[in-house]
Amino acid sequence: xxFVNLQNVTYQYPLTKTPALQNINLQVDEGExxxxxxxxxxxKSTLCYALAGxxxxxxxxxxSGTIEVAGKESSKSTLDEWVLNVGLAFQNPFNQISGAKYTxxxxxxxxxxxxxxxxxEMKSRVEDAMALTGIRDLADRSPxxxxxxxQQRVALTSILVMRPxxxxxxxxxxxxxxxxxxxxxxxxxxxxEDGMTVVLVEHKMEWIxxxxxxxxxxxxxxxxxxxxxxxxxxxxxLAENGFGSSRYTSTAREAKKxxxxxxxxxxxxxxxAVEGFALxxxxxxxxxxxxxxxxxxx
Amino acid sequence: MKIExxxxxxxxxxxxxxxxxxxxxxxxxxxxxxxxxxxAGKTTLVRHFNGLLQxxxxxxxxxxxxxxxxxxxxxxTRVGYVFQNPDEQLFSRDVLTEVTFGPxxxxxxxxxxxELVQRALSLTELNDKTETNPYDLSPTWRKMVALASxxxxxxxxxxxxxxxTGQDALxxxxxxxxxxxxxxxxxxxxxxxxxxxxxAENFDRVIALSNGQVLLxxxxxxxxxxxxxxxxxxxxxxxxxxxxxxxxLKETVRNQEEFLKAIT
Ligand SMILES: Nc1ncnc2c1ncn2[C@@H]1O[C@H](COP(=O)(O)OP(=O)(O)OP(=O)(O)O)[C@@H](O)[C@H]1O
Ligand SMILES: Nc1ncnc2c1ncn2[C@@H]1O[C@H](COP(=O)(O)OP(=O)(O)O)[C@@H](O)[C@H]1O
Ligand SMILES: [Mg+2]
Ligand SMILES: [Mg+2]
Numbered sequence: 115x116x117f118v119n120l121q122n123v124t125y126q127y128p129l130t131k132t133p134a135l136q137n138i139n140l141q142v143d144e145g146e147x148x149x150x151x152x153x154x155x156x157x158k159s160t161l162c163y164a165l166a167g168x169x170x171x172x173x174x175x176x177x178s179g180t181i182e183v184a185g186k187e188s189s190k191s192t193l194d195e196w197v198l199n200v201g202l203a204f205q206n207p208f209n210q211i212s213g214a215k216y217t218x219x220x221x222x223x224x225x226x227x228x229x230x231x232x233x234x235e236m237k238s239r240v241e242d243a244m245a246l247t248g249i250r251d252l253a254d255r256s257p258x259x260x261x262x263x264x265q266q267r268v269a270l271t272s273i274l275v276m277r278p279x280x281x282x283x284x285x286x287x288x289x290x291x292x293x294x295x296x297x298x299x300x301x302x303x304x305x306x307e308d309g310m311t312v313v314l315v316e317h318k319m320e321w322i323x324x325x326x327x328x329x330x331x332x333x334x335x336x337x338x339x340x341x342x343x344x345x346x347x348x349x350x351x352l353a354e355n356g357f358g359s360s361r362y363t364s365t366a367r368e369a370k371k372x373x374x375x376x377x378x379x380x381x382x383x384x385x386x387a388v389e390g391f392a393l394x395x396x397x398x399x400x401x402x403x404x405x406x407x408x409x410x411x412x
Numbered sequence: 413m414k415i416e417x418x419x420x421x422x423x424x425x426x427x428x429x430x431x432x433x434x435x436x437x438x439x440x441x442x443x444x445x446x447x448x449x450x451x452a453g454k455t456t457l458v459r460h461f462n463g464l465l466q467x468x469x470x471x472x473x474x475x476x477x478x479x480x481x482x483x484x485x486x487x488x489t490r491v492g493y494v495f496q497n498p499d500e501q502l503f504s505r506d507v508l509t510e511v512t513f514g515p516x517x518x519x520x521x522x523x524x525x526x527e528l529v530q531r532a533l534s535l536t537e538l539n540d541k542t543e544t545n546p547y548d549l550s551p552t553w554r555k556m557v558a559l560a561s562x563x564x565x566x567x568x569x570x571x572x573x574x575x576x577t578g579q580d581a582l583x584x585x586x587x588x589x590x591x592x593x594x595x596x597x598x599x600x601x602x603x604x605x606x607x608x609x610x611x612a613e614n615f616d617r618v619i620a621l622s623n624g625q626v627l628l629x630x631x632x633x634x635x636x637x638x639x640x641x642x643x644x645x646x647x648x649x650x651x652x653x654x655x656x657x658x659x660x661l662k663e664t665v666r667n668q669e670e671f672l673k674a675i676t
Contacts, residue, residue: 153580154552205578206551208497259426262496262574263450263606288578289496291449291606293646317580320651358581361609361651365668374675384651388658394675395659 115185116141117311118165118280123179125160125169134160136335138179142313144279147306149322149343150315152332153356158315159205161332162284164188165313167196183280198229201278203286205315207266211257218260219244219253222272243275246301248294262289270298274305281305283314299325319347319360323382331357348380362387369394413440413490413568413600415461419470422456430456432624433470438602440568443595445611445632446604448621449646454604455496457621458571461602462491474569489518492565496573496604498551498558507533507549507557508542514565532564535590537583552578556586563590570594572603576610588614612636612650612666620645637664 123138134157142148152158163169170177171193181188184199204210215221219240226236244250247267252260257268266289273281283302287295299321306312306327316322322329322343329346331339333355339346346352348363359367362381369375374394381387415438422431430453438444446454459465460472463484472479474490492514495501504510511532515525533539536556541549546557559575572591576584584607591614594601605611611618611632618635620628622645628635636642637657639649648654656665656674665671 154550154583159550206497206499208499256426259424259428261451261455267450285578289450289574289606291646292608292648293643294450295606296648317578356580356582358584361668362655365652365655365671368668369672369675372672372676374672384654384658387655391655391659391675 115182117144117146117184118142118313119180119182120164121180121182123164123177123181125164125175125177127160127173127175130175132335134335135164138164138335138337140330140337140340142311144311145306145309147303147312147314147325147327148330149326149328150313150330150332151317151319151322151347151352151357152338155334156332157335158332159284160335162202162205162282162313162315165280165282166200166202167191167193168202171196197278199278200280200282201273201276202282203270203273203284205284205288207269207289208262210269210272211265216256217253218249218255218257218268221257221268222275225272225276239275239277243271246274247271247298263291263294266290267294277310280311280313283312285315285317287316287318296321317358319358319363319382320384323347323360333357344379344382344386347382366390413475414438414473415569415600416473417460417470418472420457420460420467420472421469422460422465423468430624431460434621434624434626435470436619436626436629438600440600441595441598442600442617443591443615444600444602444617444619445615446602446619446621447606447608447611447642447645447647448627452621452645453624454621455573458493458573458602458604461487461569461571462493463487464493488514488565488567490567491569491571492562492567493571494555494558494562494573494575498546498554501558501561502546502554505545506543507538507546507560510546510557511538511542511561511564514561518565520566528564528566532560535563535586535593536560537586552580552583555579556583559587559590563594567599569600569602572601572605574604574606576605576607584610606647608636608648609650609652612653620647633664633666636666 120138120140123135124133125135126133150158167188212224223236223240249267270286287298303325326343329343331346360382366375366380376393377390381390417434417436420431420434423429463479512529515528536559538560546554575587591601615632618632627645636649636653652665652671661674665674
């Protein structure tokens with residue numbers, strides 16, 4: 115059976131008139147990297163909360179259907195049990211700092227300390243995690259004296275250090291610089307290859323196409339489309355429903371109307387765009403992808 | 413209104429030197445994007461424009477005002493700043509009160525306040541949310557409220573810190589539209605952004621900061637093509653600029669229009 119299994123999940127927040135999630139059916143295999151896309155209010159964060167146990171345990175409200183992760187059912191578990199398997203990085207990184215610690219190092223170690231990980235192991239796990247997100251030089255800084263992107267890196271690192279079996283990331287790179295974003299995507303990809311299951315909400319289509327295994331497109335609380343990134347992210351259905359797209363996709367779509375894009379499929383990544391537009395420009399000689407910058411796919 | 417920065421240096425109480433000698437002139441009515449890696453000093457720089465931070469040395473002039481000699485309240489008549497984290501900015505119990513607070517505080521006449529508030533709400537598509545408590549909104553809509561409440565103040569200089577973060581395509585288009593409205597009114601718009609495609613499509617001038625210093629400053633077309641220098645501050649060129657380069661186009665292209673023209 116799938117590692118994550120949502121069956122007919124419908125959920126409504128207290129005091130609201132319409133469900134935020136409607137009849138969601140979603141299966142994710144262990145080690146799979148699934149990206150969730152959708153416009154504002156689609157239910158992306160609510161889906162993250164449902165996977166992480168906050169819906170319904172923390173937010174209350176009315177839920178039907180079943181949510182299973184690692185063979186356990188959410189409604190039959192407590193939040194304390196649930197978070198042992200599932201880690202969530204919140205959409206707003208600014209209020210994820212615990213407030214209990216004086217240095218970034220201690221902040222990241224906080225969760226491990228709580229579950230009683232021995233000092234030596236804790237130290238090496240924190241150092242490894244900080245290396246993954248590029249914040250080793252922040253170790254001795256106060257968690258309150260950081261830039262926006264640095265705070266987001268600390269918040270992400272304190273989830274990664276726990277090595278949850280299911281990693282749920284709600285727009286984890288929203289405050290990050292462009293090359294840092296690409297590097298974090300690469301890190302998450304590697305963790306999925308090592309067996310961690312990842313569900314990630316993002317708007318950055320170019321990197322989703324390059325790094326994720328599958329895309330789920332949400333709108334108005336329902337799954338509109340799901341499948342391979344290259345197919346979902348270029349579909350007309352998404353374009354018609356107010357979903358964003360990479361500039362490669364939108365420009366090729368316009369070029370196609372003018373007869374300047376000759377391939378059947380639209381591109382999402384740079385390599386796909388270069389390949390397709392090279393057909394329009396028979397005399398140009400596309401330059402090779404720069405090496406070692408993670409631009410050439412998985 | 414002109415902004416003139418001369419050899420600005422700033423060190424936080426922790427001892428960290430965040431700005432290491434910045435000199436810049438931004439003319440009245442310019443549209444400027446500031447880019448650069450996390451921790452480069454972007455937010456620290458603009459917080460000097462409205463008095464939230466005070467220069468350790470060097471100077472910042474807003475028009476004929478030296479920021480050292482004016483209070484935050486006074487500077488608010490000239491500079492509006494939308495915080496990177498909207499939660500540091502919002503405090504009212506409903507959206508309408510929040511957006512009305514700024515212009516009211518600046519002492520405008522009632523009719524002008526109503527007009528400014530109405531326009532700010534329309535630009536940010538908040539008309540149906542005026543009675544909502546900002547804290548019941550998602551972080552993305554809270555950011556739209558933060559934008560509206562600064563736009564409503566009608567200051568000659570407007571600063572946005574990461575406005576498009578987490579926004580969907582519709583809201584990004586609304587923000588771009590708001591910026592172009594402000595441009596037409598002759599306002600100076602300074603936007604900090606990691607969204608380089610948005611930067612390429614909406615700004616004439618780009619300043620790249622790195623490690624507390626200006627790394628690059630010039631017309632967007634010149635700056636955004638310099639992939640190797642930009643990489644020093646962890647910035648990639650825009651998608652279509654990268655594509656143009658890989659296809660061997662002679663000119664640096666920044667947006668769809670330029671790209672399609674170049675391949676036609
Ligand atoms: N309150 C503070 N106390 C001490 N140091 C700070 C404080 N705020 C920021 N810093 C440090 O100052 C430097 C510049 O931070 P700043 O917030 O200006 O960066 P930024 O360019 O806006 O980055 P980001 O893209 O992540 O928002 C960083 O090294 C940061 O850690
Ligand atoms: N805590 C909450 N209480 C009530 N309604 C909420 C809450 N959080 C989100 N919602 C509502 O649920 C719907 C989905 O929101 P959300 O999951 O935040 O969407 P997204 O993350 O895709 O922007 C929206 O209509 C939103 O207003
Ligand atoms: Mg959300
Ligand atoms: Mg900042």
